[in-house]
Amino acid sequence: MALESLSEHAEAQLAEIELLLSMFPSQDELEVEPVAYAELRAYVEGTADCPPDTRPELCIKIRTHTGYVGSLARCGESSRAQHTRLVAGLRSHLCESCTGEVCVLSAVDWLRDHTHEYLELDTAANGTKAIEAVETLSAETFTRLWIYSHHIYNKSKRKNILEWAKELQLTGFSMPGKPGVVCVEGLQAACEEFWARVKVLTWKRIMIRHREDVPLDLTTQSDSSLRRFDGFDETAFDPHGSRGNHMDLGQLFQFLSERGCSQIFQLYFGVEGR
Known part of the structure; x- marks a missing residue:
């Protein structure tokens, strides 16, 4: 070779x-x-x-x-x-x-x-x-996936992310730009299906940076009680830069903190948010 x-x-x-x-x-x-x-x-x-x-x-x-x-x-x-x-x-x-x-x-x-x-x-x-x-196991597990991409620019991909999340009844958010951040939460089977669709698109780099799995007792607990987000939306934080593709990471940290997810910021970027 x-x-x-x-x-x-x-x-x-x-x-x-x-x-x-x-x-x-x-x-x-x-x-x-x-x-x-x-x-x-x-x-x-x-x-x-x-x-x-x-x-x-x-x-x-x-x-x-x-x-x-x-x-x-x-x-x-x-x-x-x-x-x-x-x-x-x-x-x-x-x-x-x-x-x-x-x-x-x-x-x-x-x-x-x-x-x-x-x-x-x-x-x-x-x-x-x-x-x-x-x-069956997946239907009894609540999952939250924190996905990191080198960048998310393409309008078609951004549309797919929104449509697939809503189709699969997932909540969370997508932050386009460089880097790109996607969070989806819901039943494990739906999250796995979302990731299976997203990962096969053409990316420079994409990965699951962190995942959370919580077993559900379906007799006393519903997945809705564990969700941190209402619905699924594309979210921008004061876009800037020559192409308008960089976000204010301080605003992202505040957004995550308000939803009890501040610890994720350091997992993504290697520094404590503020």
């Missing part, structure tokens, strides 16, 4: 891993082999001349109502036969849809959608309780 192709492939690998780390900030959900990850980062950033000998190994854990299930490494939650079928199904999916491409995100999406099917195959025979489908 040419050096330029090696570099581009390494950059694509690192970008996907960093996106996954933003989506799964807890080691209870995602484990990355640290040495190979550090070597990959060093090569991409130019502090190492040679690409790493091995690719970073990932362990993605899919959450069920009984806990976390290791999807790529067999654990006590899955039998050997279940694990074998799961890996075979994943390989078949990747052969059909990801030939020659970096496709970690596609693999994760497939695992989220199909892991429970393979874990449920043997439940009738062994008498154990069937694991609930991912969609």
Whole structure:
């Protein structure tokens, strides 16, 4: 493989891993082999001349109502036969849809959608309780996603963000410009659907900077009691700059503070707001 192709492939690998780390900030959900990850980062950033000998190994854990299930490494939650079928199904999916491409995100999406099917195959025979489908779990979880983009200028994307949030009954806000900020909150399934649509648009850089997940007791609690925003709107804060694409971040901090979200400012920008 040419050096330029090696570099581009390494950059694509690192970008996907960093996106996954933003989506799964807890080691209870995602484990990355640290040495190979550090070597990959060093090569991409130019502090190492040679690409790493091995690719970073990932362990993605899919959450069920009984806990976390290791999807790529067999654990006590899955039998050997279940694990074998799961890996075979994943390989078949990747052969059909990801030939020659970096496709970690596609693999994760497939695992989220199909892991429970393979874990449920043997439940009738062994008498154990069937694991609930991912969609059922999502319906009982309130989620808030804090999304960061290098910039949000495009009118079509801005329209999509507004329309999709309202279609999925999500509340929050979108701040266009550079950088771009989007917050959506509501039932987990709706938030995941919103992110699935947004992330495949063409972006210079976009990621989930932070996420909040709160299990709901549907008998005593509704998702509306946890919402910090009324409706979903595009919000601007004194646009300025030659293109009118920079916002007053002090006003953004005030906006977040009024809704009990002031801590998010430092997560986005690395400094305390004021």
